[in-house]
Amino acid sequence: MSSTRSDRAIALVDCNNFYVSCERVFRPDLRHKPVIVLSNNDGNVVARSNEAKKLGIKFGTPFHECRDLIAQYQIHVFSSNYALYGDLSHRVMETLSMFSPHMEIYSIDEAFLDISFVPASERFAYAQRIQQTVAQWTEIPVSVGIGSTKTLAKLANHWAKHSDNACGIFDLTNCGNCDEILKNTPVEEIWGIGHRYAELLKKHGVYNALAFCKLPDFWIRTHMTIMGLRTAWELRGIACLALEEVAPPRKGIVSSRSFGIPVESFEALREAIVSYTARAAAKLRRQRSAASFLGVFVATNPFAREPQYSNFISYRLPHPTASSFVLIRYATECFAQIYRKGFRYKKAGVMLSEIVDESATTCGLFESPREVLRHQRVFTTIDEINKRFGRQTIFYAAEGIEQPWQMQRKFLSPRYTTCWKEIPVVHAN
DNA sequence: TCTGGGGTCCTAGGACCC
């Protein structure tokens, strides 16, 4: 079980309470104070500072359910500011890329680094350097977990944050008693085991990671599919998950939002649909793909006691495309077919699927190649301008100007790093 | 009053075909 463990070393670097840490970069007065960040539309709590966690604020709690605690303890509240988080994430990842030639950006706040080239005895110090450099260059605190597989690196990261000596670093490749660590890790903390499988395992008397990876392969395979079996092998130190250094293109792209207020009119809802389609199309072009299938959905608020309606319609495009013009045209047509008057809509969205490489796009039978090329030039230009000067610098008139349906973000902080108008100002006294 | 958004993969079962 242990022979392969020391050969390979994967570090999982994870930003601590990432969204909260981002808010604190330009608000150092908020250090050591309870801070929370809300999901889109100021719906639920999605990030909490350690102080807020200690006060009993749980992940995912609806905002309105914690108002009392917020008032009582003067918790600082922020709406999600993705412009800020995305930019700071990029800076953290750039910094991390200096520490390994092989890196997988796993999410907005996590990356796996292959650090097998670092001798076992120096890995802890290496992790410290990572931590210090990221802190100095970006002000974002990170934790580092090291293991011989991705799953073990994840598990190590858990202990980096939760062990008594919590310095934010834990090296499982260099630890005296791995079995003891696995034994102290509850099954629900294992990466790849969610609450359903955790329940199932506990029902069978399996409570910790050590007991889990000692289960017979056949049992795991039968009850938890091949995915569960991979997880078990990874915990045993046998790598089943490769480092994905190049993100594979998305197979589906969804752009959807809940509205800040219920929307009833055909025109306002159509604005939202056009806006989401434009966003999805831009994502599509960014990964150099084209979509063959388009879906549109609308829904009322399932939590409200009022007439409910939801519908979804999909449409096979005449040929794969990434043209916003084309996609907007079909999305609008689809929307017109499912819209029903007299409902208070809360959410709408657009899905693009059956995604192919842009080189596979063909010119439609009744389109002129010149027209298609013209479209491509227009979008390349628009995308470039929006990239340089900020999203929505150029947008479609049909997206609307006022956009009363926009999501609610009452506690939004400035876009300190991505918008000239909101750049921080230093006052000299 | 107020409840997010965006992804992945696997499996079972049905339709259909030869």
Added chain:
DNA sequence: TCTGGGGTCCTAGGACCC
């Protein structure tokens, strides 16, 4: 009376992740 066997494709649903 006997009532095959193997394959593909699609879909819905379930599990997971951040």
